[in-house]
Amino acid sequence: MNMLKALFQLLLVFCIQASSANDWPKFDLTRTDQLKALNAQAIDISHDPVYSSAKKYQAYALADILSQLSITGDQDAADWVIVFTARDGYKVAMSYKDALSEPGFIAFKDLAAGSDNWQPFQFGKKTITPEPYYLVWPKAGLDKWQYPWPFQLTSIALEPASSYYGKAAPANIKNADVKKGFVLFSRYCIRCHSVNLAGGSVGPELNIPKNISEYFQENELSGFIRNASTYRAGTQMPSFENLLSVHDTQLIIDYLKQKKLEKDP
Numbered sequence: 001m002n003m004l005k006a007l008f009q010l011l012l013v014f015c016i017q018a019s020s021a022n023d024w025p026k027f028d029l030t031r032t033d034q035l036k037a038l039n040a041q042a043i044d045i046s047h048d049p050v051y052s053s054a055k056k057y058q059a060y061a062l063a064d065i066l067s068q069l070s071i072t073g074d075q076d077a078a079d080w081v082i083v084f085t086a087r088d089g090y091k092v093a094m095s096y097k098d099a100l101s102e103p104g105f106i107a108f109k110d111l112a113a114g115s116d117n118w119q120p121f122q123f124g125k126k127t128i129t130p131e132p133y134y135l136v137w138p139k140a141g142l143d144k145w146q147y148p149w150p151f152q153l154t155s156i157a158l159e160p161a162s163s164y165y166g167k168a169a170p171a172n173i174k175n176a177d178v179k180k181g182f183v184l185f186s187r188y189c190i191r192c193h194s195v196n197l198a199g200g201s202v203g204p205e206l207n208i209p210k211n212i213s214e215y216f217q218e219n220e221l222s223g224f225i226r227n228a229s230t231y232r233a234g235t236q237m238p239s240f241e242n243l244l245s246v247h248d249t250q251l252i253i254d255y256l257k258q259k260k261l262e263k264d265p
């Protein structure tokens with residue numbers, strides 16, 4: 001009996017998750033009828049980070065896909081993220097506002113690959129291709145954290161940042177610095193660190209049970225975040241010195257300190 005009850009509850013949880021995930025506007029890249037209505041074009045990439053070389057792709061403009069996904073009411077684009085989902089379920093999010101500000105493309109064919117559509121590349125120990133869809137940015141020198149290059153994509157969805165990041169999102173967004181700090185944290189940190197157990201697990205959780213500001217000397221925090229290797233030899237945390245100013249890290253710290261008041265494991 002108890003087992004049945006547990007099973008039922010589990011099913012219920014799955015149903016709730018499935019229905020809330022489906023509520024957000026989504027473009028299914030596997031539905032070719034939707035794609036065929038768009039204009040394909042050849043684009044040049046001078047600096048493809050996956051192949052470390054110049055590339056030419058056949059692609060659809062991301063803006064054309066986004067124009068089919070509209071956000072409801074008078075909501076601010078800055079409060080939404082675009083969620084790119086790959087074939088294996090891996091998700092990458094970026095700010096909707098950023099995506100509207102730079103021309104991105106959804107590539108579906110490598111023009112040097114002949115009839116195969118794609119050329120293979122080394123990914124860890126595997127040899128894979130970006131098939132079926134790959135997000136690329138023709139403008140050289142864009143920040144790859146802000147403008148990610150995910151591949152093997154199957155869908156593109158719009159979702160409020162507060163929903164996608166869940167309990168890591170600040171409940172108090174009246175404070176402009178906390179809000180800006182969270183934008184930076186979600187761009188550079190959340191893929192490795194969780195806050196209130198929401199986020200990545202490569203690095204440590206930063207709020208539960210103790211907030212980082214409760215045991216880490218605050219005047220050292222900014223230095224650590226900008227360049228962890230000057231504190232710990234062999235650290236796995238990348239350097240953010242060239243991407244984040246001292247002011248930026250202070251905004252991230254403002255956000256993290258706000259979460260001390262919003263502990264919710």
Ligand code: HEC
Pocket residue numbers: 185188189190191192193202203204212224225228232234235236237238240252
């Ligand atoms: C690629 C993964 C990765 C990213 C991205 C990353 N970190 Fe880390 N971080 C780690 C790892 C791993 C550790 C812990 C061990 C170490 O020092 O290598 C760590 C440690 C920390 C610590 C010290 C925690 C403690 O209790 O010792 C803080 C604070 C921190 N990171 C904040 C940040 C912030 C803020 C960002 C975004 C600007 C960020 N990290 C981005 C991987 C990451």
